[in-house]
Amino acid sequence: MLRRIVLTATASVAALVAAVPAAGASPLPLLPLSLPLPLPSASPQALDQLTMTVSRTGARTDGLYQLECGPAGGTHPSAQAACDRLEQLAQNGKDPFAPVPKDQMCTQQMGGPETAHITGTWHGQRVKATFSRTNGCEISRWRTMEPVLPNTRS
Structure with a gap:
């Protein structure tokens, strides 16, 4: 895509420079062509x-x-x-840091007292998430994040 833009811009400038003197008008001053377009990052997780x-x-x-x-x-x-797991979840279109929806029905079982707090940046988005094992939904959410979070099963 970037190559196509550069080629189109170069061809347009060349055509303009060639056409202006032929029309008998005073030539426009040539300014250096500057493309302030950022190049794509080598990896979408470069800032994670x-x-x-x-x-x-x-x-x-x-x-x-x-x-x-x-x-x-x-x-x-x-x-x-852990990085591989986060990428796998991203490919499935899942936000691994999303909380359990408020209206989600969850089994009332205790998976343990473990807690985890995660902050930072992932795929350019700010992250602030809390994990626990206080009911069936939270246990499942924790297990989905293994090995980002430790495996707590004995």
């Missing part, structure tokens, strides 16, 4: 940076984690797998 605070998991996975994607890095123990 998430901070996770995981607590009440029984101390084995409690802590503060940084996750960077594009390339995968940070202090997350499974950074590449």
Whole structure:
């Protein structure tokens, strides 16, 4: 697409320069052609940076984690797998950080006391999400985010 725009602009300028002297008018001053178009990023996740605070998991996975994607890095123990999971969810058109809808019926079961708070940027969008395991919907939501969130099943 960018190549087509550049070729069209170049052809238009060349035609204008050739036509003006032929019409007998004074030639227009030639200005340098500047294209302030940003080039597409190499990766849609180039700016993905998430901070996770995981607590009440029984101390084995409690802590503060940084996750960077594009390339995968940070202090997350499974950074590449976590970035891959987020990309997989994005390809399915799902927002992995969306809360459970208020009118959603959920089974009243307790999956555990674990909580996780995620903030940062993902695919250019601000993220501020809280996860828990307080009912069937929240348990499912947590499991969908594994390995971004730790597997808490024994």
